[in-house]
Amino acid sequence: MVSQEQRESAFLWMLDLLNEGTVALPLISQGFSPEDWAFVFEGLPQDLRLSLWQTLTDDKKSSILAAMRDDSREQLISLLSNQNIEDVALASSTEHLVEIIDVLPKRLVKGLIKKLNPEDSGLLEDALNYTDDQLGRYVNHEVYSVNKSALVGDALQELQLEDLPPFTDSILVVDDADHYLGQIDINRLFNSPHDLNVMELAEFSDNVLAADMTLLDASESVKSCGRSMLPVLHKGGRLLGRFSIKDAIDVYQEYYEEQLSHMGRVSDEDLFAPVLISAKRRASWLGINLITAFAASFVIGIFEEVVMQVVALAVLMPIVASMGGITGSQTLTLTIRGLATGQLASSNLKALGNKEVRVAFLNGILWALVVSAITSIWFDNPWLSVIIAVALVVNMLIAALSGIFIPVLLDRIGIDPALAGSVILTTITDVVGFFVFLGSASFLLV
Amino acid sequence: MVSQEQRESAFLWMLDLLNEGTVALPLISQGFSPEDWAFVFEGLPQDLRLSLWQTLTDDKKSSILAAMRDDSREQLISLLSNQNIEDVALASSTEHLVEIIDVLPKRLVKGLIKKLNPEDSGLLEDALNYTDDQLGRYVNHEVYSVNKSALVGDALQELQLEDLPPFTDSILVVDDADHYLGQIDINRLFNSPHDLNVMELAEFSDNVLAADMTLLDASESVKSCGRSMLPVLHKGGRLLGRFSIKDAIDVYQEYYEEQLSHMGRVSDEDLFAPVLISAKRRASWLGINLITAFAASFVIGIFEEVVMQVVALAVLMPIVASMGGITGSQTLTLTIRGLATGQLASSNLKALGNKEVRVAFLNGILWALVVSAITSIWFDNPWLSVIIAVALVVNMLIAALSGIFIPVLLDRIGIDPALAGSVILTTITDVVGFFVFLGSASFLLV
Numbered sequence: 078m079v080s081q082e083q084r085e086s087a088f089l090w091m092l093d094l095l096n097e098g099t100v101a102l103p104l105i106s107q108g109f110s111p112e113d114w115a116f117v118f119e120g121l122p123q124d125l126r127l128s129l130w131q132t133l134t135d136d137k138k139s140s141i142l143a144a145m146r147d148d149s150r151e152q153l154i155s156l157l158s159n160q161n162i163e164d165v166a167l168a169s170s171t172e173h174l175v176e177i178i179d180v181l182p183k184r185l186v187k188g189l190i191k192k193l194n195p196e197d198s199g200l201l202e203d204a205l206n207y208t209d210d211q212l213g214r215y216v217n218h219e220v221y222s223v224n225k226s227a228l229v230g231d232a233l234q235e236l237q238l239e240d241l242p243p244f245t246d247s248i249l250v251v252d253d254a255d256h257y258l259g260q261i262d263i264n265r266l267f268n269s270p271h272d273l274n275v276m277e278l279a280e281f282s283d284n285v286l287a288a289d290m291t292l293l294d295a296s297e298s299v300k301s302c303g304r305s306m307l308p309v310l311h312k313g314g315r316l317l318g319r320f321s322i323k324d325a326i327d328v329y330q331e332y333y334e335e336q337l338s339h340m341g342r343v344s345d346e347d348l349f350a351p352v353l354i355s356a357k358r359r360a361s362w363l364g365i366n367l368i369t370a371f372a373a374s375f376v377i378g379i380f381e382e383v384v385m386q387v388v389a390l391a392v393l394m395p396i397v398a399s400m401g402g403i404t405g406s407q408t409l410t411l412t413i414r415g416l417a418t419g420q421l422a423s424s425n426l427k428a429l430g431n432k433e434v435r436v437a438f439l440n441g442i443l444w445a446l447v448v449s450a451i452t453s454i455w456f457d458n459p460w461l462s463v464i465i466a467v468a469l470v471v472n473m474l475i476a477a478l479s480g481i482f483i484p485v486l487l488d489r490i491g492i493d494p495a496l497a498g499s500v501i502l503t504t505i506t507d508v509v510g511f512f513v514f515l516g517s518a519s520f521l522l523v
Numbered sequence: 524m525v526s527q528e529q530r531e532s533a534f535l536w537m538l539d540l541l542n543e544g545t546v547a548l549p550l551i552s553q554g555f556s557p558e559d560w561a562f563v564f565e566g567l568p569q570d571l572r573l574s575l576w577q578t579l580t581d582d583k584k585s586s587i588l589a590a591m592r593d594d595s596r597e598q599l600i601s602l603l604s605n606q607n608i609e610d611v612a613l614a615s616s617t618e619h620l621v622e623i624i625d626v627l628p629k630r631l632v633k634g635l636i637k638k639l640n641p642e643d644s645g646l647l648e649d650a651l652n653y654t655d656d657q658l659g660r661y662v663n664h665e666v667y668s669v670n671k672s673a674l675v676g677d678a679l680q681e682l683q684l685e686d687l688p689p690f691t692d693s694i695l696v697v698d699d700a701d702h703y704l705g706q707i708d709i710n711r712l713f714n715s716p717h718d719l720n721v722m723e724l725a726e727f728s729d730n731v732l733a734a735d736m737t738l739l740d741a742s743e744s745v746k747s748c749g750r751s752m753l754p755v756l757h758k759g760g761r762l763l764g765r766f767s768i769k770d771a772i773d774v775y776q777e778y779y780e781e782q783l784s785h786m787g788r789v790s791d792e793d794l795f796a797p798v799l800i801s802a803k804r805r806a807s808w809l810g811i812n813l814i815t816a817f818a819a820s821f822v823i824g825i826f827e828e829v830v831m832q833v834v835a836l837a838v839l840m841p842i843v844a845s846m847g848g849i850t851g852s853q854t855l856t857l858t859i860r861g862l863a864t865g866q867l868a869s870s871n872l873k874a875l876g877n878k879e880v881r882v883a884f885l886n887g888i889l890w891a892l893v894v895s896a897i898t899s900i901w902f903d904n905p906w907l908s909v910i911i912a913v914a915l916v917v918n919m920l921i922a923a924l925s926g927i928f929i930p931v932l933l934d935r936i937g938i939d940p941a942l943a944g945s946v947i948l949t950t951i952t953d954v955v956g957f958f959v960f961l962g963s964a965s966f967l968l969v
Contacts, residue, residue: 084747084865085865088865088866088868089868089870092868092870092871093870110747110749112747113747116864116866119864119866120861120864120865120866120867120868120871121871122871122874122878233713236710236714237714241708241710243749243750243751244692244751246690246692246751262687263709263710263713264682264687264709267679267709267713268682268683300769300772301556301558301559303556303689303769304689305689305690305692305751305768322751322768322769322772323746323749323768325772326746326768326771326772326775329772329775329776329779330775330779333775333776333779333780333782333783334779334860336779336783337779337782337783337786337856337860338856338860340783340786340787340856341786341852341853341855341856341857342849342852342853342856343852343853343856343857346857348857348860348861348866348867348875349871349874349875349878350878352878352881352882352885353885355878355882356881356882356885356886356889359850359853359882359886360886360889360890362849362853363846363849363850363886363890364890366845366846366849367842367846367890367893367894369845370841370842370845370846371842371897373841373842373845374838374839374841374842377837377838377841378838378901381834381835381837381838384830384834384837384838385831385834388827388830388831388837389827390837391823391827391830391834391836391837391840392820392823392824392827392830393820394837395816395819395820395823395841395844395953396813396816396817396819396820398841399812399815399816399819400809400812400813400816403788403808403809403812404805404809406787406788406789407787407788407789407805407808409787410783410784410786410787410788410789411787411789411792411794414780414783414784414794415566415794418562418565418566419531419534419562419566420534420562420565420566420794421566421794422534422535422538422566424535424538424539425538425566425567425568425795428568428795429794429795432568432795432798432801435798435802436798436801436802436805439798439799439802440802440805440806440809443802443806444806444809444810444813447813448813451817455824507841
């Protein structure tokens, strides 16, 4: 493995070499981890990916695929022949195969499972019983356990023989049927008399993970437990594997990057996804936005008459909608975060609503004054200044309220507020903004 | 420490108790870690925070403050008396004090440093030599090191005496002047003969962190190194402390939450920050947005004449601006991510631009057809349909180009694209959208 800086400069060099048509890159890629390789592939345009890919060995390939973002993995696999894919899949560990299998052609998967050895195909089928946001699917089976009848000396002897996998800070004690009984800090194990039974040292803590937990909950537990890994148990208490703090980082990064993508109205897509695929995915976000935009147009259409008579309304109306939109998205952002962390609940929702409305009111008054001052200089129409001031305050208040209640309602009916919240919010602030502004104008100006 | 689920239900219970006026909460808060407490405080309205705070002991208080989000910490400290703050500060470790000190009144800090013992005040002054995004500031000094002349037996004896701090998977070897020489896996240490010199086992790896690295770079290194912690070195190679994978998670979370906040046009603020403080901070985001909105209004103002004659233009113009805005923010989101990871560089920028423009062109054509069909039914004016179709395609193309070049340029001049990118982008898509739509209308329709 290499440092971040080395990785980035190696990436730049590699990019230049590949652009020139050089595909053998033994020197700079020495010591590259699968993550380093994944980083390189994700930054390469599609055509260069395939040339670089062909220089790698099959066992390396599967770990690189597993380390990639979901979409990049899918794009790369779509470039490969069925025979290529099968070779990679057969050379890969079960953990890697689980990551890859979702994007393989269905027909290929059936044949593949038959070709695996019984142990691997068992593990794979176990994993596939869980959904792709459940811990059981991605659990790492490489775990150190000893039987409850073992002595400290036996456990130590086994440790001596093998290199410990990273993030192993304790060994797990199990019964004959592989049920988890407790864990022993490695340091404690080393410091204990060799003829002691391991059960004398084992601590049973609540810090275990259930295989049907979500990945995000599991990450939260590992993060707060002060250990490098936690055991993952089947429903009946049987030890399934482990989940490490490094796995938690990956889960968090994926979670946050998806949220950021959704706020930018795009899926978490590969940088160089094929044009048609990208266009299709983004079209759905644009289509939803178009409905919002037409809703706003429809409201303006209702007030055609007054706009025709006072064209300044058309000039100023985007201001009302836009200030409402920003106010709403400020509140929305805080509310979504509070819901995601669990810090926002029915008991403090009212207090938050109270505060957000006050904040919006203060800013509404402030910016209404500024905007109406500019308006009165620009258009010399005192009524227009009054109307835009009122519309701004009203729209910003409704925006703040919507910023709380939209995500809370979405959350209650089980829709991720980060996905749908801001679209609904913009629709409301546009519609309300235009309606109040043009509506009061048609009362007062005509 | 408690699990995430326990924490959330304890939080809800506590909230109810505090709302009823009960402030002694011995039972449910047993086993609460500083992080658990920070979670509780951040979800409480301000008035309840103080009542709960007063039930805690001083040494607990400093670790809770250190575990809080920056803004929540600042809000809580602002509620306390100087005497209170000093008591908490004097009872806290240097690491915690470094986290707190930024938000303490300046005058208090000077007096405080004098009252610390020489070792602590030395560490504190060292830390304050680094900026608040540098590793040196937040380094953990609790690190296991042995002198190069020590034998394995000596090192083991010391380990036996103490409980290892979490995430200690190796001990560090230093010379007489505390310069870092290498590290030994704990497992390897335990498995070696006691009369061996530690230097025989020490591995020197490049996996060390420099105190002047940014926290984000340090986190990237820890994440990819496969270890639970890395040593942090002063410029001259002197061992300063360590940075663990748990610290990396905290850095990532803070980084991503700040990005999410900025995309929602708000600072990463406390859920229950005081109304005036919140209003003031958000006012600056709203003010910047107002400039954008007035720029758009100004463009509409130029074409007052044609809008007055063809009011359908006023009805439809938000559609052009809004579709451009979404297209641009899709590209912007990908570009910002690519810049942040380092996967976007001058050598593949052209390939990305190429792809994004094609994607925008395909979607431009698609939605131009849809919008002009609806327009022709609604307004029965074929020229209007042509104009809006052209304006949509042009605006979406320019949006995609801006989505790449704005963040790249901002990045080159050292401004965080996540902070300023989307404001500049919206200004461009609004101005260009209105200009092309209304401008071509004034040519063709009048």
